[in-house]
Amino acid sequence: MSIVFRTIWVIAYRELLRFVQDRPRMFSSFSMPIIFLIIFGAGFGRLIGQMMPGVNYIQFMYPGILAMTVLMTSVMSGVSIVWDREFGFLKEVLVSPLSRSGVLAGKAVGAATIAIIQGAIMLVLAPIVNVPINLGTVLALLPLLLILSLALSGLGLLIGARMRSQQGFQIVMQLVIFPMMFLSGIFFPISGVATWLEVLSKLNPVTYGIDAIRQVFLGTEVAGVTVFGHTMGIVDSAIVVAMAGVVFLTAAIWSFNKQE
Amino acid sequence: MDVIEASNLVKRFGELEAVKGVSFSVKEGEIFGFLGPNGAGKTTTINILCTLLKPTDGQAKVNGYDVVKERSQVRQSIGLVFQEPALDDYLTAEQNLRFHGYAYGIPKNVLEPRLKELLEMMELWDRRKGKINTYSGGMKRRLEIARGLLHHPRVLFLDEPTLGLDPQTRRHIWDYIHDLRKRENLAIFMTTHYMDEAENCDRIAIIDYGRTVALDTLEKLKDGVGGDVISVKTEDNEEAMRLLEGQYKLKPDIENGIISFTVPHGEEFLPKFVSGFPLRLLSIGLRRPTLEDVFLKLTGRNIREQEVDSMQQMKNMARMRRH
Numbered sequence: 001m002s003i004v005f006r007t008i009w010v011i012a013y014r015e016l017l018r019f020v021q022d023r024p025r026m027f028s029s030f031s032m033p034i035i036f037l038i039i040f041g042a043g044f045g046r047l048i049g050q051m052m053p054g055v056n057y058i059q060f061m062y063p064g065i066l067a068m069t070v071l072m073t074s075v076m077s078g079v080s081i082v083w084d085r086e087f088g089f090l091k092e093v094l095v096s097p098l099s100r101s102g103v104l105a106g107k108a109v110g111a112a113t114i115a116i117i118q119g120a121i122m123l124v125l126a127p128i129v130n131v132p133i134n135l136g137t138v139l140a141l142l143p144l145l146l147i148l149s150l151a152l153s154g155l156g157l158l159i160g161a162r163m164r165s166q167q168g169f170q171i172v173m174q175l176v177i178f179p180m181m182f183l184s185g186i187f188f189p190i191s192g193v194a195t196w197l198e199v200l201s202k203l204n205p206v207t208y209g210i211d212a213i214r215q216v217f218l219g220t221e222v223a224g225v226t227v228f229g230h231t232m233g234i235v236d237s238a239i240v241v242a243m244a245g246v247v248f249l250t251a252a253i254w255s256f257n258k259q260e
Numbered sequence: 261m262d263v264i265e266a267s268n269l270v271k272r273f274g275e276l277e278a279v280k281g282v283s284f285s286v287k288e289g290e291i292f293g294f295l296g297p298n299g300a301g302k303t304t305t306i307n308i309l310c311t312l313l314k315p316t317d318g319q320a321k322v323n324g325y326d327v328v329k330e331r332s333q334v335r336q337s338i339g340l341v342f343q344e345p346a347l348d349d350y351l352t353a354e355q356n357l358r359f360h361g362y363a364y365g366i367p368k369n370v371l372e373p374r375l376k377e378l379l380e381m382m383e384l385w386d387r388r389k390g391k392i393n394t395y396s397g398g399m400k401r402r403l404e405i406a407r408g409l410l411h412h413p414r415v416l417f418l419d420e421p422t423l424g425l426d427p428q429t430r431r432h433i434w435d436y437i438h439d440l441r442k443r444e445n446l447a448i449f450m451t452t453h454y455m456d457e458a459e460n461c462d463r464i465a466i467i468d469y470g471r472t473v474a475l476d477t478l479e480k481l482k483d484g485v486g487g488d489v490i491s492v493k494t495e496d497n498e499e500a501m502r503l504l505e506g507q508y509k510l511k512p513d514i515e516n517g518i519i520s521f522t523v524p525h526g527e528e529f530l531p532k533f534v535s536g537f538p539l540r541l542l543s544i545g546l547r548r549p550t551l552e553d554v555f556l557k558l559t560g561r562n563i564r565e566q567e568v569d570s571m572q573q574m575k576n577m578a579r580m581r582r583h
Contacts, residue, residue, distance in 0.1 A: 003332075006362070006365060007363075009362075010359065010362045010363050013359075013362070014348070014351075014359055017351060017355060018348070018350050018351065021350050021351065021391075022350055087345075087349065088342065088344050088345055088346040088347075089346055089347065089348050090346075091312070091342055091346045092342075092346040092347075092360070092407075093363070094312060095310055095311070095312060095335060095340050096335060096360070096363040096364060097332045097335045097336045097363070097364060097365070098363050
C-alpha cells in the first residue's frame with residue numbers, strides 16, 4: 001500500500017512542478033472563463049437584468065465560471081497522460097517500481113491541486129462582480145471544488161487512458177467538454193428549458209457541482225436542480241459529483257492497467 | 261553468477277512471432293551485445309526482460325527475479341535507457357533525476373551525492389539547471405544513462421544507446437560506458453545494429469528473425485568465419501567467380517563489383533593467388549574478418565545501416581522540430 005501512496009505523491013509532485021514551470025498554461029486556463037464572464041456578462045447582463053430576486057446575470061454566472069475554470073484544468077490532466085505517452089516519459093514511469101493505479105490517482109490529485117489553486121485565484125473576481133464572499137464561503141467551497149476537480153480529472157484521464165495522440169484527445173475534448181460546459185447551468189438555469197435539454201443537463205455531473213457552488217455563494221434559495229421532485233441541496237449534489245468521480249476514476253484506472 | 265537468464269523466450273503479437281525461442285545468459289559485470297538488423301526482435305526481448313511485455317512462452321530471470329512473477333523486484337534492480345528519449349522536456353536535468361530518485365525510493369542522503377557523482381561523470385553538472393528542451397541529443401542520452409544508474413542497478417539495459425547520434429558523440433558515449441563498467445562492476449545488456457559498436461562488447465549474441473544465430477566472444481565469432489577476408493576486383497568478375505568456385509573451391513560473394521571470400525592464412529595465400537590467377541586483377545585486399553562478415557556468413561545477408569526504420573527517423577525528426 002505504501003507504494004501506492006508514494007506513487008501518488010511522486011506523480012502529483014511532477015504535475016505541480018510542470019504547472020509552475022509552464023506559465024502559458026497557467027494563464028490559458030483562465031482566459032476562456034474570464035472571456036465568457038466579461039462578454040456574456042456585458043452581452044446578456046442588461047438584457048436579462050434580474051435572474052432571481054437580488055441576483056443579476058453576472059452574479060448568477062460567476063459561480064459557474066469558477067466551476068468552468070476547474071473543469072478546464074481538471075480535464076486537461078487527461079492530456080498530460082497522452083503527452084507523456086507521445087513523448088516517451090510514460091515509459092520511464094511504467095518501468096519504475098511505481099504502482100500503475102497510483103499513477104492515475106497521482107495525476108488526478110495533481111490536477112485537482114492545480115485546479116483548486118486556479119479556482120482560488122478566480123475568487124479574487126468575486127468582489128468585482130458583487131458576489132458576496134467571506135471566510136465561510138471559501139471554507140465551504142474548498143471541499144466542493146476538490147470533489148468536482150477530482151471527478152473531472154477522472155473523466156479526463158478516462159479519455160486519455162488509451163489515447164495515443166494529442167489530436168485525438170483534442171477532438172474528444174471538443175465533443176465531450178463543450179456540451180458538458182453548456183449543459184451544466186453555467187449560463188442559464190436548467191429549470192424551465194425544453195425537456196430534452198433539461199434531461200441532458202441532469203445527466204451531466206457538472207450540473208450538480210455548479211448548482212452546489214452557486215448555493216454556497218448565493219444561498220440555498222437559488223437551488224435549481226430537482227431530481228424526482230427532490231430539490232438537490234449542497235450535500236446531495238456533492239454526493240452525486242463524488243459518485244460520478246468514483247466511476248470515472250475507477251474506469252480510467254481499469255482501462256489504463258489493461259492497456260499497459 | 262548470471263544476472264540475466266533467458267530460456268526459450270517467445271513473443272507473439274497476434275500472427276506475428278517477433279521472438280521465436282531466444283536463450284542466453286549474461287554474467288555479472290560483462291557487456292553483452294544483442295546484435296541484429298532492425299525488426300529482428302531486439303527491442304521486444306529487452307521489453308520482456310524489463311517487464312514491459314509478458315512473454316508468450318519461455319522464462320527469464322533478471323538478478324534472480326522472475327520477469328513475470330516478481331516484476332517490481334526486477335524493476336527496482338535494473339536501469340534502462342530506451343531507444344527514444346524518455347525525459348520530461350519541461351523539467352530541468354536535476355528535476356528529472358530527482359523524480360527518478362523519488363520513484364525508486366532512494367533515501368535523500370544517498371540520492372544527493374549520487375546525483376552529483378553521475379552528473380559530473382556525464383559532464384552535465386554545469387548544465388543541471390537547464391531544461392531538457394535546451395539539451396542536444398547527445399546530452400539527453402548521457403542524462404538518461406545517468407538516470408538509469410541513479411538507483412544503483414546491477415544491470416543496465418541500453419536499447420540502441422547511440423541511435424541517431426553523430427559519430428563523435430557515439431564515441432563519447434562509449435567512453436562513458438567503458439568507464440562506468442570499471443567503476444560500478446555493472447552488467448550491461450545492449451542492443452545495436454551498428455556492427456562497429458558491437459565490437460565494444462565482451463560477448464555478442466547475433467539475432468535474426470527472432471532467433472539467436474550465434475553467441476560468443478568477438479574473437480571466437482570472427483574465427484568462425486574461417487580465416488581472413490580477401491577482396492578482389494578483376495576485369496571480368498563473372499569469369500572470376502566461376503574460376504574461384506570451380507578451380508579454387510571457394511565460396512565467393514559479389515557486391516558492388518567486388519568479390520570477397522575467406523581463406524585460412526591469408527598472408528600465405530595472397531602471393532600464390534596473385535601469381536597464379538589467370539585474369540587481370542584490378543585491385544586486391546586482405547583483412548581480418550569483421551562482425552559484418554560474421555553476420556553475412558551466418559545469415560547469408562548483409563546487415564545494413566539503411567535498415568534503420570526510416571519512419572522512425574522521420575518521427576524523431578518531427579519530434580525534435582516540435583520543440
